[in-house]
Amino acid sequence: MKKVDLSSVRVFVFDLDDTLYDESLFVKGGTNAVLNYLTCRYHITTSTLYKVMNSIVSVFPRNVWYQKLLEKVGIPFSQELIDEMVEIYRTHSPNIQLFPDATHFIDQTKKKGDTFLGLITDGLVAVQESKVRSLDLYKQMNLIIFTWNKGAEFQKPNTWSFKSIEKKSGASGIECCYFGNDPSKDFLAPNKLGWITVCIRRNRFGSVAIPSYEYAAQMEISSFDEISLD
Numbered sequence: 770m771k772k773v774d775l776s777s778v779r780v781f782v783f784d785l786d787d788t789l790y791d792e793s794l795f796v797k798g799g800t801n802a803v804l805n806y807l808t809c810r811y812h813i814t815t816s817t818l819y820k821v822m823n824s825i826v827s828v829f830p831r832n833v834w835y836q837k838l839l840e841k842v843g844i845p846f847s848q849e850l851i852d853e854m855v856e857i858y859r860t861h862s863p864n865i866q867l868f869p870d871a872t873h874f875i876d877q878t879k880k881k882g883d884t885f886l887g888l889i890t891d892g893l894v895a896v897q898e899s900k901v902r903s904l905d906l907y908k909q910m911n912l913i914i915f916t917w918n919k920g921a922e923f924q925k926p927n928t929w930s931f932k933s934i935e936k937k938s939g940a941s942g943i944e945c946c947y948f949g950n951d952p953s954k955d956f957l958a959p960n961k962l963g964w965i966t967v968c969i970r971r972n973r974f975g976s977v978a979i980p981s982y983e984y985a986a987q988m989e990i991s992s993f994d995e996i997s998l999d
Contacts, residue, residue: 772997773988778965780940781878782931784949785890785897788969789871790904796831798865799858803835806857811844818842859896863903874993875909881998885938888913889931889947891924891954912937925949926957926984931964948993949986952979956986969993 775781786792804818818838825837835854839846867875878884887910890897894915901913914933916924923929935941942963949955949968956966960983968986979985990996 772995773967773990774997775946775965776998778944778946779883780885780887780934780938780945782887782889782934782945782947782959783871784947784951784955785888785900786892787971788948788950789888789906790865790867790900794865795863795900798863799861800826800834802861803854803857806854807838807842807844811842813842813844859893860899863900865900865903867904868993870993874996877998879909885912885934885940886910887934887938889916889925889934890914891916891921894918925954928958928961931958931962935962952984952986954984957984960984960987967996 783789786795800822804815804822807813807818808815821841822834822838825834825841829837835851836846838844839850844850875886878886888901888906890901890913892915894917897915897917901907906913912934914930916927916930919929931945931947935945938945943965945959945962946965946967947956947959949966950971952968956968959966965988966986967988967990970989970991
């Protein structure tokens, strides 16, 4: 296997969900917490709820899962109940781990010396912070940027977070490399800034269409093990 040479890079910046860990594990944990809550409140067997939920997730988008679940098991719908379920999902304690290749790669970058590690992630800040704490990334990264802290309009592909990394690290252009997995938003901004961009193809974005060439990563890998830092 020919490796991607990033030996000249000193700033390594990462997306979070499905780049450094498997987001489906977070979804599973949150869903389990919601179903356990419904079991206790409505005395419906857990096995019944899981069976119905499994039939829903394969057919419907995530934003209507809970409504469809209530309909199928005969629980009266109310927005208050939906809000409770969403809050339980968002605030559950995640049981997630970094992908093994991500752990190894982060360790290798730190051994390289004179490197700067950053994380840029979109979404509800409390939820993303919970994931970061569970993955112990505060100890691993020099700078973590939750874009929604500034406002949802500053999420990727806005260049603000990438420029913040440049300002903090004192590096720019090809000294910086960004790793993501969603071509619809991850790579446009760092491409504009002259960074090296690498798409790691796994999980739900493994075959996603690229809107136009400006959105495409310069390189594609299926594992961080394909990268050489020597």
